[in-house]
Amino acid sequence: MASRKEGTGSTATSSSSTAGAAGKGKGKGGSGDSAVKQVQIDGLVVLKIIKHYQEEGQGTEVVQGVLLGLVVEDRLEITNCFPFPQHTEDDADFDEVQYQMEMMRSLRHVNIDHLHVGWYQSTYYGSFVTRALLDSQFSYQHAIEESVVLIYDPIKTAQGSLSLKAYRLTPKLMEVCKEKDFSPEALKKANITFEYMFEEVPIVIKNSHLINVLMWELEKKSAVADKHELLSLASSNHLGKNLQLLMDRVDEMSQDIVKYNTYMRNTSKQQQQKHQQENMQRQSRGEPPLPEEDLSKLFKPPQPPARMDSLLIAGQINTYCQNIKEFTAQNLGKLFMAQALQEYNN
Amino acid sequence: MATPAVPVAVDMEFAKNMYELHKKVSPNELILGWYATGHDITEHSVLIHEYYSREAPNPIHLTVDTSLQNGRMSIKAYVSTLMGVPGRTMGVMFTPLTVKYAYYDTERIGVDLIMKTCFSPNRVIGLSSDLQQVGGASARIQDALSTVLQYAEDVLSGKVSADNTVGRFLMSLVNQVPKIVPDDFETMLNSNINDLLMVTYLANLTQSQIALNEKLVNL
Numbered sequence: 435m436a437s438r439k440e441g442t443g444s445t446a447t448s449s450s451s452t453a454g455a456a457g458k459g460k461g462k463g464g465s466g467d468s469a470v471k472q473v474q475i476d477g478l479v480v481l482k483i484i485k486h487y488q489e490e491g492q493g494t495e496v497v498q499g500v501l502l503g504l505v506v507e508d509r510l511e512i513t514n515c516f517p518f519p520q521h522t523e524d525d526a527d528f529d530e531v532q533y534q535m536e537m538m539r540s541l542r543h544v545n546i547d548h549l550h551v552g553w554y555q556s557t558y559y560g561s562f563v564t565r566a567l568l569d570s571q572f573s574y575q576h577a578i579e580e581s582v583v584l585i586y587d588p589i590k591t592a593q594g595s596l597s598l599k600a601y602r603l604t605p606k607l608m609e610v611c612k613e614k615d616f617s618p619e620a621l622k623k624a625n626i627t628f629e630y631m632f633e634e635v636p637i638v639i640k641n642s643h644l645i646n647v648l649m650w651e652l653e654k655k656s657a658v659a660d661k662h663e664l665l666s667l668a669s670s671n672h673l674g675k676n677l678q679l680l681m682d683r684v685d686e687m688s689q690d691i692v693k694y695n696t697y698m699r700n701t702s703k704q705q706q707q708k709h710q711q712e713n714m715q716r717q718s719r720g721e722p723p724l725p726e727e728d729l730s731k732l733f734k735p736p737q738p739p740a741r742m743d744s745l746l747i748a749g750q751i752n753t754y755c756q757n758i759k760e761f762t763a764q765n766l767g768k769l770f771m772a773q774a775l776q777e778y779n780n
Numbered sequence: 781m782a783t784p785a786v787p788v789a790v791d792m793e794f795a796k797n798m799y800e801l802h803k804k805v806s807p808n809e810l811i812l813g814w815y816a817t818g819h820d821i822t823e824h825s826v827l828i829h830e831y832y833s834r835e836a837p838n839p840i841h842l843t844v845d846t847s848l849q850n851g852r853m854s855i856k857a858y859v860s861t862l863m864g865v866p867g868r869t870m871g872v873m874f875t876p877l878t879v880k881y882a883y884y885d886t887e888r889i890g891v892d893l894i895m896k897t898c899f900s901p902n903r904v905i906g907l908s909s910d911l912q913q914v915g916g917a918s919a920r921i922q923d924a925l926s927t928v929l930q931y932a933e934d935v936l937s938g939k940v941s942a943d944n945t946v947g948r949f950l951m952s953l954v955n956q957v958p959k960i961v962p963d964d965f966e967t968m969l970n971s972n973i974n975d976l977l978m979v980t981y982l983a984n985l986t987q988s989q990i991a992l993n994e995k996l997v998n999l
Contacts, residue, residue: 477894484890489806519804533804540798543791591886595913596893627994641897644846647853649895652881664917667972673979684986691993741997748990755983762976762983764910769976771918773969776960 470580470635471508473600477641479515480598486517487556487588495520496562500534501552502541505580510635512584513547515554550574552600554584559679560757563632563750565743568603572611575603582635590757593672594664600635607631628748667768673761680754683747690744697739790828813840819849821858821874829860829872841874855879 479501491497497520503512516537518530538548553574555562562585574581587597603611606626641649799811814832816825825841832839841858858874883891932950934940960968 477897480890480894481887484886486805488884488886517805533801536797537801540794540801543794588886591889594889594917595910596890625998628990639894639897641894644853645894646898647848649891649898651853651855652891653895664913665921670975673975677979680983680986687990687993694997744997748994751986751990755987758983759980760910762980764914766973766976767911767914769969769972771914776962776965776969 469508470505470510470582470602472510473582473584473635473637474509474511474640475584475598475637476511476513477639477645479512480596480639482515482517483554483556483584483586483598484588484591487586490517490520491556491588496558497556499554500537500550501554501582501584502538502547502549503551504547504549505551510551510580510582511640512551514541516541550578550581552578552581552583554586556586556588559589559675560587560753561679561750563746563753565746568611568746571601571603572608575608576612589672594666598637600637601632602635604630604633626745628745628752631745631749665768667765667772673758676754676758676761680751680758683751683754687744687747687751690739690747693739694744697737790831792831811836811839813842815842815844817844817846819843819845819847819854825874826860826872829874833860840877 483499486499487497497517499515499517501512502514502516503510505511519533538550542548553570555567567583571581571583574583582600582602585599585601587599590597604626607630610626802809811832813836814828816828821841821843829839829841838859841860843854843856843858845852845854845856857877857879859877860872861875862870863873864870928950931940931946935942935947
């Protein structure tokens with residue numbers, strides 16, 4: 435469907451060539467509508483992401499990688515992925531772009547899809563709404579319209595259920611980022627709320643028939659007893675960690691609010707001073723006007739605080755709250771089940 | 781070693797390139813061997829295996845039968861051993877190894893999820909919400925419990941002969957259920973529920989706070 439062209443030069447040009455090809459095949463992407471309604475992932479990609487974090491990720495470091503696949507109508511199919519080395523001490527002689535180009539060229543030899551469709555990142559307790567993520571996703575989405583970022587939460591997965599979410603930037607946020615204008619007026623004009631920054635795309639997992647056969651084989655051969663972490667009642671540790679992060683963010687938010695309040699107070703004070711100045715001038719008509727420097731010093735407006743950061747913080751707080759609510763809902767269900775069982779015993 | 785009828789080529793440059801790239805991500809991993817799809821070992825395998833014995837000491841050869849002979853996808857592993865009369869021409873024999881599958885936690889959870897596509901008509905599954913997952917896990921335990929109950933009833937009614945080890949397992953299982961005084965359990969349960977409710981309330985409060993902040997700032 436999409437003609438495969440071998441990318442030469444930097445990643446940007448190769449991505450734009452694939453974007454052009456994908457756009458031709460897909461038709462109009464629609465500026466108001468989101469281009470991708472569903473993300474379809476191969477089982478292979480899920481396992482590769484899990485493995486990458488398991489082997490290379492520790493603590494709060496994030497692991498990243500690139501997703502490869504195709505766009506079919508309004509579905510984004512991800513068929514393969516490869517990991518990205520982490521930024522270590524030998525940063526100087528490591529060329530990211532070259533690594534990507536080599537990888538894609540080699541994968542093409544073995545007939546694996548080599549079209550960039552997005553990237554993935556692991557996260558620590560759900561804290562991924564950062565400026566860096568925004569910038570990366572913007573550059574991806576700018577080059578390839580349908581790209582998504584997959585967020586994999588290993589700690590939540592270890593608790594019993596795979597936690598994999600796909601996010602895209604909303605069209606409004608794309609506009610703002612394109613202008614590179616993060617001042618308060620621009621943001622207010624665009625009318626972006628923290629809830630409308632990222633949109634989540636539903637994920638489905640699809641496997642080929644051969645993989646299904648392999649699954650049956652594995653189920654027969656592997657004698658691993660089912661460990662039921664999902665039903666464990668011990669939850670306080672995880673909850674405590676989540677709340678700790680939430681509290682940190684709320685602290686940052688309150689600092690931000692204090693800054694904003696001082697700004698508002700300064701502007702209103704200045705308005706008053708201007709008013710007084712006007713009155714004085716009206717009274718003293720005919721007298722020599724005030725020297726220029728005083729005016730400019732007096733009337734220098736205070737800097738409005740940056741709005742983008744507080745938007746990001748609000749978005750992050752929102753994500754934390756969502757996670758916590760999901761978690762508590764699950765745990766309440768388990769506790770009620772335990773209660774029912776105990777009552778039955780007595 | 782008979783000369784192969786059809787020559788086979790392995791792109792060594794490609795292999796070396798991929799290994800270099802991979803080492804950038806995981807510098808500690810080494811080449812252990814090679815895999816091939818197919819049912820049997822052919823003469824080509826011997827040549828390729830010889831190449832890999834230069835890359836790794838005692839390489840492993842893995843075959844995955846994707847042609848599904850015998851209706852199964854058999855996965856076998858081999859190591860090469862020398863055979864023959866010492867001093868004369870030596871041959872190479874592939875000795876089979878036992879294959880075991882090991883998982884770590886998150887991998888097993890991922891595999892469990894992916895396995896669900898076996899049961900859906902168009903091999904597609906979505907990721908379910910949290911409560912649904914709890915429901916699914918409890919359903920699994922329920923199945924396991926009913927199997928055990930069925931077995932116990934069969935033994936009691938004489939349909940199945942009693943097995944001592946299984947019986948002892950069952951007894952230790954039943955004894956593992958903790959006996960808690962109902963009042964203590966009530967207090968534990970209530971305090972946990974209170975914690976969770978309070979946290980939910982706080983989360984909702986925080987969300988409404990930031991929404992309010994958003995509205996105020998944009999005035």
